[in-house]
Amino acid sequence: MEILKERILKEGKVRNGDVLKVGTFLNHQIDIKLLEEIGKEFKKRFSDCDITKILTIESSGIAIACMAAQSFGVPVVFAKKNTTKNLDGGVYSSQIYSFTHGKTYNVVVSKEILLADDKVLIIDDFLANGKAVQGLANIVEKSGASLVGAGIVIEKSFEPGGKEVRGKGIRVESLAKISAMSPDGKIEFED
Amino acid sequence: MEILKERILKEGKVRNGDVLKVGTFLNHQIDIKLLEEIGKEFKKRFSDCDITKILTIESSGIAIACMAAQSFGVPVVFAKKNTTKNLDGGVYSSQIYSFTHGKTYNVVVSKEILLADDKVLIIDDFLANGKAVQGLANIVEKSGASLVGAGIVIEKSFEPGGKEVRGKGIRVESLAKISAMSPDGKIEFED
Numbered sequence: 393m394e395i396l397k398e399r400i401l402k403e404g405k406v407r408n409g410d411v412l413k414v415g416t417f418l419n420h421q422i423d424i425k426l427l428e429e430i431g432k433e434f435k436k437r438f439s440d441c442d443i444t445k446i447l448t449i450e451s452s453g454i455a456i457a458c459m460a461a462q463s464f465g466v467p468v469v470f471a472k473k474n475t476t477k478n479l480d481g482g483v484y485s486s487q488i489y490s491f492t493h494g495k496t497y498n499v500v501v502s503k504e505i506l507l508a509d510d511k512v513l514i515i516d517d518f519l520a521n522g523k524a525v526q527g528l529a530n531i532v533e534k535s536g537a538s539l540v541g542a543g544i545v546i547e548k549s550f551e552p553g554g555k556e557v558r559g560k561g562i563r564v565e566s567l568a569k570i571s572a573m574s575p576d577g578k579i580e581f582e583d
Numbered sequence: 584m585e586i587l588k589e590r591i592l593k594e595g596k597v598r599n600g601d602v603l604k605v606g607t608f609l610n611h612q613i614d615i616k617l618l619e620e621i622g623k624e625f626k627k628r629f630s631d632c633d634i635t636k637i638l639t640i641e642s643s644g645i646a647i648a649c650m651a652a653q654s655f656g657v658p659v660v661f662a663k664k665n666t667t668k669n670l671d672g673g674v675y676s677s678q679i680y681s682f683t684h685g686k687t688y689n690v691v692v693s694k695e696i697l698l699a700d701d702k703v704l705i706i707d708d709f710l711a712n713g714k715a716v717q718g719l720a721n722i723v724e725k726s727g728a729s730l731v732g733a734g735i736v737i738e739k740s741f742e743p744g745g746k747e748v749r750g751k752g753i754r755v756e757s758l759a760k761i762s763a764m765s766p767d768g769k770i771e772f773e774d
Contacts, residue, residue: 421696422659424652451641455649455659461615468613468646474684493665505612 393433393567397581399426400546400568406577410548411492412518412570418545419452419517424459430567431459434515434543437565438464441540443513445469445506447532449488449499449524456545457515464513469505471528473497484534488527491520501531508536519544519566522553529562546570549582584624584758588772590617591737591759597768601739602683603709603761609736610643610708615650621758622650625706625734628756629655632731634704636660636697638723640679640690640715647736648706655704660696662719664688675725679718682711692722699727710735710757713744720753737761740773 405413417423443464448457449471457468474497483500490497506512514528525542532539541563547554549569558564569582596604608614634655639648640662652659665688674691681688697703705719716733723730732754738745740760749755760773 415693416696420661420663420693422649422652422661424649424656424658427649428653451645451661451663454642454645455661458613458615458618458646458649461613462619465615467615470611470613470642470646472611472642502606502611505607 393430395426395429396545396568399423400570401579404579406573406575406579409575410551410573412546412548412573412579414546418456422455427456427459428462430456430545431461431463433567434460434513434565435463438513438541438543441511441513443511443540445510445512445537446515447471447501447506447512447528448515449473449528452517453515456517460513460515460543469501471499471501471531473499484531486527486530486534489523491523499527499531501535503535506531506535506537510535510537511540512537513540514542515544516542517545519547519553519557519564520551522557525553525557525562525564526560529557529560541565543567548573584621586617586620587736587759590614591761592770595770597764597766597770600766601742601764603737603739603764603770605737609647613646618646618650619653621647621736622652622654624758625651625704625756626654629704629732629734632702632704634702634731636701636703636728637706638662638692638697638703638719639706640664640719643708644706647708651704651706651734660692662690662692662722664690675722677718677721677725680712680714682714690718690722692726694726697722697726697728701726701728702731703728704731705733706735707733708736710738710744710748710755711742713748716744716748716753716755717751720748720751732756734758739764
């Protein structure tokens with residue numbers, strides 16, 4: 393997706409060699425117009441699929457999932473990282489290790505909103521180690537729903553997650569695939 | 584806002600007397616169509632204001648803020664509850680106590696995305712004790728930006744937050760004001 397790649401090159405900042413900051417437009421400040429285009433692109437890529445629900449994980453995935461959900465005309469469900477007193481009744485849960493935060497989260501989705509006849513598209517901002525997508529896929533499996541695939545805004549294809557997730561038979565569509573980042577700030581895309 | 588009140592009456596569940604669960608449409612599963620209407624309603628109520636940025640706090644505010652941002656044609660900024668290695672450089676921060684989670688969060692916004700000439704509308708899902716709105720208002724103040732007001736989806740007007748926030752001169756527009764909730768599940772609205 394060209395406008396996305398251009399934006400990454402223009403505003404993305406490489407930190408510590410492997411961290412890409414895109415907080416000016418994707419996951420801290422959100423450029424709604426760009427996300428509308430991202431949502432349309434996901435719809436185009438999964439146009440052959442009958443999707444009934446978009447599943448993401450708090451917090452960075454929510455805005456992207458919402459704009460995708462507009463294109464698909466379906467609701468969003470976002471998995472919560474902690475059980476709070478606002479989530480009672482049964483939940484589907486999975487353990488997800490976050491490399492960004494250096495800890496394992498218990499991620500939950502209420503049973504009443506993920507149903508066995510749902511056809512689910514996972515949406516997230518980044519795919520690097522693939523733990524979030526695999527944890528969400530695990531929740532979809534527990535619910536008995538069908539997993540259609542995963543739509544990712546930025547895949548770091550030099551990290552192992554993409555290969556691992558695809559190796560499990562999950563269809564992954566990434567709008568920008570970064571093949572290399574260097575400490576001096578250079579970003580290279582696949583193709 | 585009638586369709587919102589009807590939805591609260593239909594799907595909202597009262598827990599422990601003072602917790603209102605609306606996870607089937609507002610803050611766990613998200614009904615995008617309803618949120619589009621909510622976004623338009625905020626635009627109508629703040630139509631006299633020149634707004635350049637919507638500010639919210641992760642996670643439940645993000646979806647609502649995004650749909651409001653579409654109506655206003657401006658970007659969203661969501662305050663983060665923890666500093667991660669993805670946020671470097673200077674930040675504006677504020678301490679916010681969450682009654683839901685029973686702890687205090689350090690909430691931050693990067694200085695590069697909240698500017699002195701911004702005119703900011705705060706958006707959140709709930710107003711109860713008012714700590715989140717006041718913490719976000721504090722961040723706006725630190726940035727030198729102007730605070731236009733706060734748009735709230737559900738205000739628990741039997742809690743002290745609304746009075747406290749308005750008492751500080753902040754304009755608050757709440758789309759549904761709940762005046763009472765009873766342990767047997769009864770919900771009453773103002774007017």
